[in-house]
Amino acid sequence: MKISVDRRRCEGYGICAETAPQLMHLDDEGELVLDVEELRPEHAPDASSAARVCPVAALSIRDDS
Template sequence: MRIVLDRARCEGHGLCEETAPGLLHLDNDGELVIDREEVGDADAGPANAAVRVCPVAALRLA
């Protein structure tokens, strides 16, 4: 499973970062950075939660 970011939709709210801090973070410019695109079974829960909390639907799992 991979985390996919639609950068044009991302507004930098940071809710995903709070939900899955080991998978993604906001950089100093407020841009979302995906630390680990490939998500294993152990991180599937936080990855799904990060997708769900995004208020602009900028994240999805593929």
């Protein structure tokens, strides 16, 4: 599984980073940084939660298996 961010949609609210701080954070300019792009199975619930709470639907998760 992979997580990605649509930079054109992301407005830097940071709700996703608060929801899954082990997977992502906001940098000093308020840009979202994905610390993990290749998701391990144990990351899937937190990644899904982060994508779900994004108010602009900028995060997507895909299963490449």
